[in-house]
Amino acid sequence: MQFSRLRLNGFKSFVDPTDLVIAHGLTGVVGPNGCGKSNLLEALRWVMGETRPKAMRGGGMEDVIFAGTATRPARNFAEVAITIDNSDRLAPAGFNDQDSLEVVRRITRDAGSAFKANSKDARARDIQMLFADASTGSHSPALVRQGQISELINAKPKDRRRILEEAAGISGLYQRRHEAELK
Numbered sequence: 637m638q639f640s641r642l643r644l645n646g647f648k649s650f651v652d653p654t655d656l657v658i659a660h661g662l663t664g665v666v667g668p669n670g671c672g673k674s675n676l677l678e679a680l681r682w683v684m685g686e687t688r689p690k691a692m693r694g695g696g697m698e699d700v701i702f703a704g705t706a707t708r709p710a711r712n713f714a715e716v717a718i719t720i721d722n723s724d725r726l727a728p729a730g731f732n733d734q735d736s737l738e739v740v741r742r743i744t745r746d747a748g749s750a751f752k753a754n755s756k757d758a759r760a761r762d763i764q765m766l767f768a769d770a771s772t773g774s775h776s777p778a779l780v781r782q783g784q785i786s787e788l789i790n791a792k793p794k795d796r797r798r799i800l801e802e803a804a805g806i807s808g809l810y811q812r813r814h815e816a817e818l819k
């Protein structure tokens with residue numbers, strides 16, 4: 637599975653619809669300070685099911701919605717869509733009926749957020765599992781946040797192990813075991 641396209645609408649500074657092609661081999665995003673590089677990575681994490689507003693540098697999840705500027709009013713929803721090339725048909729059951737898979741997350745003020753996979757309603761947990769099993773996921777070590785390299789160097793061994801588990805693609809198994817133990 638390979639990301640092929642990212643679309644944003646009303647997400648943080650990306651107030652106007654923005655459509656990005658994710659070419660094979662893309663490894664970094666460059667641009668002047670404040671142009672939205674970190675916001676882009678946050679959009680990727682968010683559409684994969686991130687639930688912690690702090691990971692989005694916000695106090696509440698609605699802070700991802702364009703908050704307005706001196707010249708433009710605030711929006712009342714934000715939407716991020718990720719297109720995944722599934723021509724290798726490696727997506728898990730339930731998501732594997734087409735050569736491409738589009739996951740959309742939309743948040744509306746006072747109404748929370750919802751997911752769709754190929755236009756059908758999807759549960760947050762299923763979307764999180766989809767990406768966790770593909771060893772990407774919102775906590776993925778494949779997405780390197782600003783300041784994260786120094787955090788890695790200074791991490792406690794237990795926290796470092798968690799990062800290695802994400803990279804090995806087994807964190808979805810831990811989540812399933814935890815849920816089985818609760819039942």
Ligand code: ATP
Pocket residue numbers: 647648649667668669670671672673674675676699700701702703704782
């Ligand atoms: P740097 O190089 O300094 O790390 P960057 O390219 O990572 O910069 P971001 O942090 O992604 O930049 O973008 C910051 C911009 O996004 C700021 O101008 C901030 O005001 C704007 N921004 C963040 N959240 C919102 C929001 N909810 N509504 C409108 N603008 C927002």
Ligand code: MG
Pocket residue numbers: 673674675782
């Ligand atoms: Mg930044």
